[in-house]
Amino acid sequence: MALRAAAQGVSSRRSASGVEEHYAERASSSILLVYDGRRLEPGLERILLSTLERAYADLAQDFGSGPVEKIVVVVYAERDFQASTLAPAWADGVFDGRVRVPARGITGVTPELLSVLKHEMTHSFVHFRAKGRAPTWLQEGLAQVEEGKSSAPSASALAGAYAARGTFALSSLEGGFTGFSAAQARGSYAVSLAAVEMLKDTRGFGAVAHLLDRLGEGLGVEEAMRETLRADYARLESDLADWLRRRAR
Ligand SMILES: [Zn+2]
Incomplete structure (x- = not known):
C-alpha cells in the first residue's frame, strides 16, 4: 500500500547528506525540478516537469490559489532518497x-508516480494556506483526495470500528504519522481520507479551504472547525460515522 509522509517541523533546507549537490535543475513558472541528471532517462525531466505543471494547475483550481514561491520537487535515485530524507520505510514520498x-x-x-507527486504537492498547497498549522489528519486526507483515492473500500471497516469504540480518535491524529508502524499508519491514513472526503461531500471543498485559511490565521483546530464546518471533533466524528454507514451499504 502506498503511503506518503508529511514530516513535521517543515523547513526548506537541503538534505543533510549533500547528495543533491551534483543534481541538475529545470524550472517552469511554478515548479523547480531538481534531479540526478546521470540517472534519469534523457528527456524524462521535460516530461516530469510538464506532468508537475498539470498537477499544479489541478491543485490551484481546487484550492483557489497556490504557494507564492515555486514548489521544489526533488527526484532521487532510490538509495539517495533513503539517505537524504530519513523517511519511514513505508513512505514513498516526503514533503x-x-x-x-x-x-x-x-x-x-506512471500512474503511481503521478499519484505520489500529486499527493506530495498537495502538502505544499496545504502548508502554504495553513502556514504549517493544519492537523496531520487534514493534511493527509486532502493529499489522498487529490491523488484520487477513495475511502469506499474501507467504509464498512471504519464504520465497524466506530461502532465498537465510539470514536475515530481524530483529535489524536493532529501530530505527525512518521513514528507510526505501517499498520498504525494505514489505519490513520484511512480515517483521514474518509474524514476529508466526508467534509468535501457535505461542506464542499471551499469550506475546507476556508478552514486552512483560518488555521493559517492562528485559530485553534476546533475553533476553526466550528467556524468553517459548523462542527467540533464530536460532531465531525458523528457526521463521519453517519456518512460511512450510508456508504458502506
Ligand atoms: Zn502525505
Whole structure:
C-alpha cells in the first residue's frame, strides 16, 4: 500500500547528506525540478516537469490559489532518497518544505508516480494556506483526495470500528504519522481520507479551504472547525460515522 509522509517541523533546507549537490535543475513558472541528471532517462525531466505543471494547475483550481514561491520537487535515485530524507520505510514520498520522491527506475510517468507527486504537492498547497498549522489528519486526507483515492473500500471497516469504540480518535491524529508502524499508519491514513472526503461531500471543498485559511490565521483546530464546518471533533466524528454507514451499504 502506498503511503506518503508529511514530516513535521517543515523547513526548506537541503538534505543533510549533500547528495543533491551534483543534481541538475529545470524550472517552469511554478515548479523547480531538481534531479540526478546521470540517472534519469534523457528527456524524462521535460516530461516530469510538464506532468508537475498539470498537477499544479489541478491543485490551484481546487484550492483557489497556490504557494507564492515555486514548489521544489526533488527526484532521487532510490538509495539517495533513503539517505537524504530519513523517511519511514513505508513512505514513498516526503514533503518537508520540498517535495522529495524516489525515482524507482522510472522511464516514464506512471500512474503511481503521478499519484505520489500529486499527493506530495498537495502538502505544499496545504502548508502554504495553513502556514504549517493544519492537523496531520487534514493534511493527509486532502493529499489522498487529490491523488484520487477513495475511502469506499474501507467504509464498512471504519464504520465497524466506530461502532465498537465510539470514536475515530481524530483529535489524536493532529501530530505527525512518521513514528507510526505501517499498520498504525494505514489505519490513520484511512480515517483521514474518509474524514476529508466526508467534509468535501457535505461542506464542499471551499469550506475546507476556508478552514486552512483560518488555521493559517492562528485559530485553534476546533475553533476553526466550528467556524468553517459548523462542527467540533464530536460532531465531525458523528457526521463521519453517519456518512460511512450510508456508504458502506
Ligand atoms: Zn502525505
